[in-house]
Amino acid sequence: MGITLPKTLSRMFGGEEKDIADYESLRRRDSDAESQNTLRQESVNNDDSEKSSLTGYKEAQEYAQTSRAWQRQTILQWQMATTILASLLALVLLCWTARELEVRRGSAANCRWKPDVPQIDAVHGGKIGYDFDPRPDVYSPAAEATLWKPVVFHNGFHGDVTPWQGPPSDDVDRRWEEIYTGVGVIKISAEEAAQLPNQTLPIPEEDDGYIVGIEVYHQLHCLDIIRRALYPDRYGGDRNMSPNQKIEYWIHLEHCIDNLRQVLVCYSDISIIPWKINDRLQKEFPDAHTVHMCRDFDALTEWMLQPSRHFPQEKYQARVDAMHARERQ
DSSP: OOOOOOHHHHHHHHHHHHHHHHHHHHHHHHHHHHHHHHHHHHHHHHHHHHHHHHHHHHHHHHHHHHHHHHHHHHHHHHHHHHHHHHHHHHHHHHHHHHHHHHHHHHHHHHTTOOTTOOOOOOOOSSSSSOSSOSSOOOOOGGGGGOOEEEEEOOOOSTTOOOTTOSSOOHHHHHHHHHHHTTTSEEEEOHHHHTTOSSOOOBOTTOTTOEEEEOHHHHHHHHHHHHHHHTOHHHHOTTTTOOHHHHHHHHHHHHHHHHHHHHHHHHHOOOOOOOEEEETTTTEEEEOOOOEEEEEOHHHHHHHHTOTTTBOOHHHHHHHHHHHHHHHHO
16 A cells, blocks of 8 residues: 655655755756766867877977988088099099100100100190199290200110211301300390289380290200310410400309209209120120100200390390490490
8 A cells, every 4th residue: 555645745845855856957957067068178188188289299300301411411421522522533543544654655755765866756735745734843935946856875885876976077166156156135025024023124115025035945055165165276275365265254154064963953854774795795785765755955056046036135235336326325
């Protein structure tokens, strides 16, 4: 049997049950709302975390790409620098090897050169023989006429002589005079004169002309002076000279001797003198048929005698004398 409450009590307890039900319903709604807010917050946090992770990943990826590009560029630069350096070293080695082979080829050819061959034909083309000057010479306008060629020297003994040797004669005198007399002085421009290691004088009555001599012709003149001094019976020596003239004669002779000494020491020829079996003596003996690398003297003389350049010393002296005569008037 059920228990029936009085209406008053039922109404009272029934109202309380409703309030309790309403409270429970409200609490569930709050709980659901809080859960939804929590879920939404977690979703937002997850989105932010994903965005942050994505941003970090992109930054890391960009850094890695930049780093790889920099590494590739650095490696490429090093490769280019290494290639250029290797090419330069190879070029230097090639030039040095070519020169060594040329020198050795000349040395080997020396074994085949005979004493009766006074000169080896040079290779023409811009420069003769070698296209570089092995010495760091001071500036000279005649450098443009420098042509090189290998030459086998005569030994000067027992028939192996040159036309400039032998007892003095009119022919020998003429040969000596031909190689230096009236040749060694030239006219150069003001531009060329400005490059000289020693200043020189302008030529009177020339708008753009300066006077210079070329040493080799002066040296040949000195050598001829010494040659003549060896034969006083033919050339007189200091005979019939006044005391002052004798002093000047010997000063000139000593000047020439020491000038040639300075030249020989200056150039210090390092060409070799080999030892061979001498057929005449039948024993080991130095062989003076030696190979030398020489400037082409004939080419230089041809350059000196060009009309636009040739200016004999007598012509210059006449101009100077005339200038001084005008000054005295």
